[in-house]
Amino acid sequence: MRKNGIRTLEQLETYATITKDEKRKLKKIISAHPMLISPYYMGLIDWKDPDDPIRKIVVPSAQENLPQGSYDTSGERVNTKLRGLQHKYAQTALILTTNQCAAYCRHCFRKRLAGVVTDEIVTDWDLIVSYLKEHTEITNVLLSGGDPFTLPTQKIAEILHRLSEIDHLRFIRIGTRIPVVDPDRISNDTALLELFETYSRINKQLFIITQFNHPRELTPQSITSINKMHKANLVIRNQTVLLNGVNDIPEVLADLQTSLNSHGVIPYYVLQCRPVKKVKHIFQVPLMTASKIVEDARKRLDGPAKSFRFIMSHRTGKIEILGQMDGRMYFRYHQAKDQRYAGKLFSKKLDETDSWLTL
Numbered sequence: 001m002r003k004n005g006i007r008t009l010e011q012l013e014t015y016a017t018i019t020k021d022e023k024r025k026l027k028k029i030i031s032a033h034p035m036l037i038s039p040y041y042m043g044l045i046d047w048k049d050p051d052d053p054i055r056k057i058v059v060p061s062a063q064e065n066l067p068q069g070s071y072d073t074s075g076e077r078v079n080t081k082l083r084g085l086q087h088k089y090a091q092t093a094l095i096l097t098t099n100q101c102a103a104y105c106r107h108c109f110r111k112r113l114a115g116v117v118t119d120e121i122v123t124d125w126d127l128i129v130s131y132l133k134e135h136t137e138i139t140n141v142l143l144s145g146g147d148p149f150t151l152p153t154q155k156i157a158e159i160l161h162r163l164s165e166i167d168h169l170r171f172i173r174i175g176t177r178i179p180v181v182d183p184d185r186i187s188n189d190t191a192l193l194e195l196f197e198t199y200s201r202i203n204k205q206l207f208i209i210t211q212f213n214h215p216r217e218l219t220p221q222s223i224t225s226i227n228k229m230h231k232a233n234l235v236i237r238n239q240t241v242l243l244n245g246v247n248d249i250p251e252v253l254a255d256l257q258t259s260l261n262s263h264g265v266i267p268y269y270v271l272q273c274r275p276v277k278k279v280k281h282i283f284q285v286p287l288m289t290a291s292k293i294v295e296d297a298r299k300r301l302d303g304p305a306k307s308f309r310f311i312m313s314h315r316t317g318k319i320e321i322l323g324q325m326d327g328r329m330y331f332r333y334h335q336a337k338d339q340r341y342a343g344k345l346f347s348k349k350l351d352e353t354d355s356w357l358t359l
């Protein structure tokens with residue numbers, strides 16, 4: 001577990017005023033879903049602005065109490081084949097390497113396991129490797145969690161070493177917010193950077209999937225970590241989660257994609273925020289509004305910056321949100337759990353308040 005970082009309300013009170021009532025509510029909230037904010041990310045918050053977007057991402061709100069929603073919005077339990085391994089799409093295995101992060105995002109769709117006791121994290125890598133070897137249809141692995149870069153470098157080396165011995169794996173992806181919330185973890189670790197270089201050049205192409213959600217997250221430090229990863233032959237792609245009060249303004253969303261692209265981070269997905277239990281009312285933007293925001297953002301972008309897809313990561317697959325016409329919203333399966341739906345187009349009449357699809 002990370003030693004430094006803001007974890008308690010007493011620490012938080014040195015930055016912000018918290019009323020007695022809020023404190024009582026927040027105590028309960030963070031006992032279920034812990035608060036952790038890295039000192040670096042804490043430094044990005046403008047405390048004079050109560051609606052600061054960075055603050056909204058990591059500082060818990062006393063409103064995180066809605067019983068509706070789900071802790072498993074994408075059907076991860078059903079897709080779990082072994083402890084720590086999910087196999088939803090034939091070609092991809094998703095591995096939950098840790099339940100730790102350098103900062104806990106309040107909108108996290110894995111709130112059920114981030115920073116709390118869980119039985120979903122890999123404990124036996126032998127079993128994982130055997131499964132991957134048996135399933136020759138798997139061409140790639142996505143290392144996720146939690147944040148894999150909270151693991152010791154030695155552990156990351158072991159994992160990459162074991163995966164690189166599996167011939168039919170073509171590439172490895174690592175999903176991480178470390179370049180956003182603790183970029184020096186990467187920039188100052190020469191052993192980690194050498195490891196990237198070795199595995200990307202000699203063994204398997206490594207992809208880093210970041211989650212930058214606001215242009216202010218692209219600081220000189222985070223850009224340094226990006227540059228160092230590029231130098232180590234990594235391909236970096238970004239998934240932005242569309243978040244109410246954070247990036248739901250076309251100019252902000254466009255600025256983020258342009259800035260990412262200008263630093264060689266490929267805009268990959270903009271994700272519709274999932275209906276996460278306790279917080280969906282805080283972070284979700286209704287689909288009709290969301291698609292207009294994304295379209296308005298696209299109008300401001302050049303080709304490479306708008307290369308992302310607007311995606312709903314649904315229980316049934318990755319559904320691209322194409323846009324609306326004549327009062328209907330149009331969708332297409334970008335990835336389908338059931339291959340019969342792969343590439344399928346469909347439309348739905350939505351209410352102004354609908355934020356997710358029930359299929």
Ligand code: SF4
Nearest residue numbers: 101104105108146177
């Ligand atoms: S870093 Fe990722 S896993 Fe961790 S809390 Fe944020 S979104 Fe969730």
